[in-house]
Amino acid sequence: METSIIISGFGGQGALFAGQLLAYAGMDNGHNVTWFPSYGPEMRGGTAHCTVIISNDTIGAPIVASPDIAIVFNGPSFEKYEPLVFPGGLLVVNSSIIEEQSSRTDIDTIYIPANGIAEEFGSTKMMNMATLGATLAQRPIFSLEVLEQTLTDHLTANKNHLLESNFLVLRRGYTVGSSITA
Secondary structure: OEEEEEEEEEOOOOHHHHHHHHHHHHHHOOOEEEEEEEEOOOOOOOEEEEEEEEEOOOOOOOOOOOOOEEEEOOHHHHHHHHHHOOOOOEEEEEOOOOOOOOOOOOOEEEEEOHHHHHHHOOOHHHHHHHHHHHHHHHOOOOOHHHHHHHHHHHOOHHHHHHHHHHHHHHHHHHHHHHOOOO
């Protein structure tokens, strides 16, 4: 098994944290992983994306030209990564912000109202958890329980009060993602 994932959005939307969480989940469960973050000079509000590779084998390089999965949080990310998803791959679109529709017929595309889901539980800052839940519903790289344990193990102490809310958003994203036929 080897899965490559690109997560992209504006700085502050949690793209890097979502990727880091997937990398920790892989690492904690015996996989080889890479997490390669990149962000614009503005940090919050600028562009931010990361590449995550999770594999049972040695990973040759952390760079991915055509990811198996792209999770996009904003319009510029949609425009950049929608054409790059490997045929047969998955594109997860934050439909709360992105109005565009994919024209590709060789990939699975799901539209998740991630901001809306996160807002139900108190803060749009958790929208990244909604997209991760939806992604796992479509491509079970890990179980929800594995990702919840990873959150428990790696969320910083000053954010522990958000743990249960993150679980709820993750689960709701999974439920919404499960109900979509890609």
